[in-house]
Amino acid sequence: MQSTRLTRLLTTLVFCSISALAQTSASRLKDAAPHMPANKFATQNEWWKYSVFYEIYPRSYGDSNNDGTGDLNGITQHLDHLARLGVDAIWITPCFPSPQVDFGYDVSDYRNIDPQYGTLADFDRLVAEAKKRHIKVILDFVVNHSSDKHQWFMESAKSTTNPYREYYIWRDGKSEGQPPNNWTSTFGGPSWTFSETTKQWYYHYFYPQQPDLNWRNPKVESEMFEITRFWYQRGVYGFRLDAVDTMFEDPNLTDNPPLEGTDAYGMPLQEHIHDHSLSEVHAELQKLRKVADESSGRVLIGETWTKTAEELAEYYGPSNNELQMPMYFNFTKVDELDANEFRQKVAAIESNPVHGWPVYVLSNHDIRRYVDRYGTGDNKDQVAKLMSALYLTLRGSAIMYYGEEIGMENNDPKRVEDVKDVIGKKGWPKEIGRDGERSPMQWDSSVNAGFNQGATPWLSVDANYTTHNVASEMAEANSILNWYRHIIKLRRTHPAFYSGDYVVLDENNPNVMSYLRKSKREMALVVLNFSSQPQNIALDTTRIGASKGRVLAATSATAATIDLSRVSIEPYGVVIAEVQK
Structure with missing residues (x-):
């Protein structure tokens, strides 16, 4: 521990100029205290x-x-940290009333706040306080399914003629005791659950407690738009749409083709082509976008698990009229620090x-925290700086996950008795669940890391x-x-x-990514060493158009x-320089 601490203290960051290099730690900490100035682009529609x-x-x-x-007031109490960090927007995962089978992703009331998180008044206060800090x-809007404790589903399950029956997907089985088809849940087991009351099966892509909504029903569509x-109207600037690629399924209930092997829950693998990424989702996203566009500056972010960048591009819509921000998850599919792999993902x-x-x-x-996916032992702090430099210097919007700014690591359960996530409970030990990446935020070195009072x-x-x-890292x-920051x-x-152009300078280096970011007024060089060895990189200055750079x-x-x-760049190192013409 002492050697790790000493290494970190001896490592020196270089900021913008010689004068920055000459600053003392105390003077730099003075700069760390105030809020980041408001983003001058934040008032624009985009x-x-x-x-x-x-x-x-x-x-x-x-x-x-x-x-x-944790609760909403706990977020409000820490808004100053986010303002100092330079955050422009916070995405809050579901805080609506819920039985918490999937920790909020099973919503029982879309128009309220779960009592364990607070009240609507607490939410309004959070929005108001965030606005004061330009945040x-x-x-998070769970569009694919509700909780089985939602009033809609409880009514739907009462009889085949209930007015809410078609809010969900109910079907007869293939034969007695057999579900309608072979579809399997991504959380284990069949995608169908039998109701003894109505003698039909209801569909759920996720847990049985998360029945899929029937988006082909105009009443469901209208209800969700109004939500x-x-x-x-309460001041929310947009939604991250959860599991958008599962909103529709083949109405003919065609079996999915089988694949070899079994999943963590012992179910035969299959190719999810009839219950995932159906084309109908795009027309629905266009309608959701129209509702969003009724108010200025609203944004739709999508959880879009696609295999390729071409598939991802479809979620923007034919005239940029669907999601403004479909998420690109292919970075998470890179298993190790490999410059070529990341370069290819960006190029796509x-x-x-x-x-x-x-x-x-x-x-x-x-998803496991990236310092655990790519870091080992004493290099995790270096990896944190390396990977943040990568995604924060690329074209596009940046989405951070709480705690990554201090190098939080996965805190995986060691025993099945300690697991809270149902995925881990059902799939242990092959699938340990997602508790590790959800541990409490670390505010200081007091009891429970300052998360609460004990x-x-x-x-x-x-x-x-x-x-x-x-607290410790603010002082270092x-x-x-x-x-x-x-x-x-x-x-x-x-x-x-x-927003500038992205120009690769070394297309084949397996250890280092080097690229230019160019706008009309400026150009910057970014060099990232993904290896455990020092690297000396020869760059073609004729392509850069200059031979000197200001760090x-x-x-x-x-x-x-x-x-x-x-x-020259040290192991897992970063150099960012403004090209001087």
Whole structure:
């Protein structure tokens, strides 16, 4: 622990100029205290293009009433941290009333707040306080399914003639005791559950407690549109649409083709072609977009699991009239630090003729934190700076996951008895679940990392909280947190990073990504070392158009001006320089 601490203290970040290099830690900390200035583009209708989004899992962010579970007031209490960080919008995962089978993704009332998180008044206060800090609020909208405890479903299940019956998908079985087809749930088991009351089966792509809504029913469509209007009127600036690619399924219930092997739950694998990514979803997204466009500056983000960038491009719509921000998850499919792999993923987006607005995803509440996927042992802090420099200097909107700005790691359960996530309970040990990436936010080195005042948290706090927490890292000039603040500030003040052209300088280097970000007024060089060895990179200055660069950020000490023809970079290092013409 002491050696790790010493290594971090000896590592020096280089910021914008020689004077920055000469600053003392104390003077840099003075700069760290105020809120980031408001994003000058934030008032534009397409504000989301220039923004940094921050995902908050409300159960785990801040527990204001010390009951072990995070809440809305716990988010409000920590808005100043987000303002200092430079966040433009927060995406809050579901906070609606729910039985919490899937921790909020089973909604029983779309127009209220779950009592464990607070009240509508608490929500309104959060929106108002966020607005004071130039932060917009985005909600997670579970469009594919509701809870089986939603009034719609409870009515639907009463009889085959109930007015709400067609709000969901009910079908007869193939034969007695057999479901309508072979579709399997992504959370294990068949996608169909039998009702003894009505002697029919209802469909659920996820848990049985999450019955799929029937979007082919105009009444369902109208209800869901009105729900979005309800929240828009309360000051919400948009929605992250959950599981949009499962909104429709083949009405003929055609069997999915089988694949070899079984999943973590022992079910035969199959190719989900009749219950996933059907074309009807695009017409529905266009309608949702029309509702969003009734108010100025509203944005739709989509959870879009696609295999290729070409498939992703379809979610923008034929005239950019569907999702403004379909998520690109292919970074999460890269299993190790491989410059070629990441370069190819970026190239797939940048070379696509649709050229929609990218949204790169590295981690979230369903995906292991990237420092654990790519980091090992003592290099995780370096990996945190490396990967943040990658996605924060690429064209597009940036979405962070809470805690990544301080290097939070997965806190995976060690025993099945400790698992809270049903995925882990059902699939252990092959599938350990998602608890690890959902552990409480680490605010300081006090009890429970400052998450609350001492009550047992719903998930345990990771052991690294004594060194990786907001308070400690604010007081350390070279911390991951202050690195994030600096890179976000660069992104905000240098438009080339979020909207400029992307020019690859070395197409085949397996260890290093080097690229230019170019706008009409400026050009910046980004060099990222994905290897455990120092690298000396020879660059073609004729392609750059200059031989000198002013260092904007670096993970180790270097001169304020560097020779662009040959850049030396330490293991997992970053150099970002403004090209001087």
